[in-house]
Amino acid sequence: MTIKEETLRExxxxxxxxxxxxxxxxxxxxEKYGGVDEINRKAREARKLENLMARLRAKNSPxxxxxxxxxxxxxxxxFISIPDYRKKILGEKADSMKFDESFAVxxxxxxxxxxxxxxxxxxxxIAQQDLMPSRFIRVRFMKEQVEDDEILAFAAAMQIIGASYVETLDTKGTMPGPDGLPINVHLGGPETITGYFGGVGVPNEYALKWVDEFLHYYTKYGIRQVLNVNLGSVMLGYWLYxxxxxxxxxxxxxxxxDxxxxxxxxxxxxxxxxxxxxTSPLIGFNLSNSVNNETIELSAYIRxxxxxxxxxxxxHHIVETCKSIVRQPxxxxNELLEIAGHxxxxxxxxxxxxxxxxxxxEHPSDILEYFIAKKDILxxxxxxxxxINYLDKHDSVNRTA
Known part of the structure; x- marks a missing residue:
């Protein structure tokens, strides 16, 4: 089973x-973006809170x-502190309990x-003395949030509250190609349902277009973390880093x-x-919804x-949207609680x-609604x-907490 040094050399x-x-x-x-050092310099400047706020003020943003x-x-x-939140949930006994921060979820x-x-x-x-999430995922059209300046506002907010966040680039399988249809031929709704087994990622030259888009938002808005849905763009992410x-x-x-x-x-x-x-650029590794605790434990063993x-x-998903992704309920x-301690x-x-x-x-959450344009939502x-759907997710966060 040993990999030969000669093989690695090849x-x-x-x-x-x-x-x-x-x-x-x-x-x-x-090189289009000025080389490695210039790219990182631009990103650091773009990410500074004072610069984000200045750009919003220049636009008279609400x-x-x-x-x-x-x-x-x-x-x-x-915002409630962690010690006070523990006391809120556990009562006075929280003061005498020991918490192992190395296993914080x-x-x-x-x-x-x-x-x-x-x-x-x-x-x-603030009103309920809940906990805010410490990690936010966004799945919204990038160009759309540039138009209404939410890309700047959200980046600033994450720094203010000290949270991490992930954006989803427009270059993905659902992106319209020259013919107006998704660039991934497998993505055609129920009519091509078996094609989804062939992958939902970015085919052909679009892998490099994904890099181009990433570096655009990295240098202009300081966006550091993005969602990755394709083996090719995962490899390109490793190479960039x-x-x-x-x-x-x-x-x-x-x-x-899985x-x-x-x-x-x-x-x-x-x-x-x-x-x-x-170090690695792979900062978050979302396993399939179908994994069990043994797979999570073995993944941690490899890690x-x-x-x-x-x-x-x-x-790992604790709860999912009500519609369009997993069988409910x-x-x-309970499975998280079993493994969180080790x-x-x-x-x-x-x-x-x-x-x-x-x-x-009346309107349960549906993951397909992530892909509706804002103008159509309105x-x-x-x-x-x-x-309401989003605030329901917040409540599920606090049940876990």
Whole structure:
């Protein structure tokens, strides 16, 4: 089973070939943005909170007032602290209990597609003394949120509250091609349902277009973490980081890592293309909804062997949207509680409300609605209903907490 050094040498030789079109295509895009150092410099500047706020003020954005309110609430300690939250839940005995922070579970919510939802959530958190999620996933058209400046507002808000967040690039299988149809021929709704087994990612030259789009938003808006749904763009993400660009990504549930051997493949590749300091751009590893605790434990076993415990977060859905992705009821909280005490660096992802709450909603959550344009959401009168769906997800976060 030993991999020969000669075999590894052949792989390295292939990557380093001067006429390698795979690598050269990537290098050409990097040079387009000024090279590694310039790319990172632009991203650092774009990401600074004062620069984000200045850009919003220059546009007379209504979001400035919301962000200033958020800063005010943070600075006056309006948000409940972890010790006080523990006391709220556990009572006075919390003072005498010991908590092992090395097994802290990240509270993750998806998808926070509109900035006003975040503000509504913050108001609810303060009023009810809930916990805010510490990780937010967004699945909204990038160009659309540039137009209404939410891309700037959300980036600023994440720094204000100290949370991490992930954006989803427009270059994905559902992206319209020259003919107006999705660039991935498998994506045609129920009529091509078996084609989905062939993958939902970015085919052909669109893998490099994904890189181009990533570097655009990285340098212009400082966006560091994006969702990754394709094996090719995962590889390109590894290469970007190996070359020195400080991007990160989260592997999506759609990539289908549903057994320990698939997870080994993913983590092995991360190890092969890690930097000399041992770090990897793979910051979040969302396993398939179909995994059980044994697969999570074995994935953690692989992760530990590669010294990635503190680098790669294993992410798993606790609840999912009511419609269009899993059979319901889907509720994995009890399984999380079984492993949270011995598997480190887990993120509990909340994509839906509690199944019993969703069942009472006039408009239950539906993952397909992530792909509706804002103008159509407003035209159909859906925004208030989607806001309720999002706040239901917040409630599921706090049940887990």
């Amino acid at each position: 792989i390295n030789d292939f990557i380093l070939k001067e006429d390698n079109p795979l690598v050269n295509g990537l290098l050409k895009i990097i 979001f400035v007032k919301d962000l200033e309110w958020l800063i005010e609430q943070r600075d006056k300690d309006a 990240t509270l993750e919510i998806s998808a926070c597609n509109f900035f006003p939802w975040l503000i509504e959530e913050a108001k609810k958190v 190996k070359l020195g660009i400080d991007i990160e990504f989260k592997i999506s549930v759609f990539l289908g890592n 057994n320990p051997y698939a997870c080994f493949w993913t983590l092995m590749t991360a190890k092969l293309f890690s930097r000399d300091d041992g 530990k062997a590669f010294d990635f415990d503190d680098i790669i977060r294993i992410e 889907y509720d994995r909280l 598997v480190k660096n887990i993120s509990a992802k909340h994509e839906g409300g509690l199944p019993e709450i969703e069942a009472t909603r 035209a159909q009168g859906l925004m208030s209903k989607l806001t």
